[in-house]
Amino acid sequence: MNIKDNISLIACRWETIQQRIKAVQDASLLAAPRIKLVAVSKAQAVEAVCALLEAGCRDFGENRVQDAMVKWPKLRAQYPDVRLHLIGALQTNKVKEALTLFDVMHTIDRVALVDAIARVQHTLPDMRCREFFLQVNTGEEVQKGGVAPSEADSLLRYCQAHSLPVTGLMCIPPADVPPAPHFALLHKMAQDFGIPHLSMGMSGDYETAIRLGATHVRLGTALFGARNQEGA
Numbered sequence: 001m002n003i004k005d006n007i008s009l010i011a012c013r014w015e016t017i018q019q020r021i022k023a024v025q026d027a028s029l030l031a032a033p034r035i036k037l038v039a040v041s042k043a044q045a046v047e048a049v050c051a052l053l054e055a056g057c058r059d060f061g062e063n064r065v066q067d068a069m070v071k072w073p074k075l076r077a078q079y080p081d082v083r084l085h086l087i088g089a090l091q092t093n094k095v096k097e098a099l100t101l102f103d104v105m106h107t108i109d110r111v112a113l114v115d116a117i118a119r120v121q122h123t124l125p126d127m128r129c130r131e132f133f134l135q136v137n138t139g140e141e142v143q144k145g146g147v148a149p150s151e152a153d154s155l156l157r158y159c160q161a162h163s164l165p166v167t168g169l170m171c172i173p174p175a176d177v178p179p180a181p182h183f184a185l186l187h188k189m190a191q192d193f194g195i196p197h198l199s200m201g202m203s204g205d206y207e208t209a210i211r212l213g214a215t216h217v218r219l220g221t222a223l224f225g226a227r228n229q230e231g232a
């Protein structure tokens with residue numbers, strides 16, 4: 001499919017998926033009353049992102065600070081009410097840039113990162129980020145970021161002690177197993193901790209995530225079609 005055809009499809013997918021989300025939400029007892037569709041725009045052409053902005057989407061996810069810094073300041077000048085979500089691993093040397101560009105961070109997962117944020121967050125004149133989600137490695141996979149479920153409680157306390165407002169939990173279940181037990185675990189942890197937001201569910205499993213209480217679903221390919229560089 002050429003780029004033009006794909007761009008005209010993006011607004012349709014945006015409408016269809018919102019209806020789908022609403023239908024699943026209405027049919028599920030555990031569904032959150034408000035669900036945010038975060039459009040994952042990593043590695044997408046600016047034209048594709050603009051198609052979604054014009055359709056009314058305002059929440060976007062990026063996984064690399066550097067890429068987002070190239071793409072978003074210009075778009076944000078046109079659409080000042082855009083909210084950017086960091087959904088990829090954050091290196092401590094990019095913390096300042098990330099705090100001034102992103103509104104929500106979904107990937108707080110270690111003490112060193114909390115320290116780096118706490119050191120600068122009250123000194124940045126253009127600090128933007130107000131919401132921090134802990135990424136939980138529910139599958140305890142070595143190659144994945146996220147705090148182990150057994151250590152989430154202590155990381156949460158550490159954040160609180162360093163005046164980092166943790167308002168959500170996020171997970172990426174292992175690729176090769178049913179995701180529902182992972183979503184259920186995250187939901188249970190959020191209830192135990194009294195944390196309101198749950199960032200879970202991607203293109204392949206967002207309906208399951210909504211049935212288990214997701215408040216933020218992160219959709220890339222379901223909206224944009226296949227990415228050029230997978231994982232980029």
Ligand SMILES: *Cc1c(COP(=O)(O)O)cnc(C)c1O
Pocket residue numbers: 040042063087088172202203204218219220221222
């Ligand atoms: C890429 C990515 C997504 C979106 O994945 P799709 O399967 O394309 O919807 C969601 N969350 C994270 C953390 C990602 O890196």
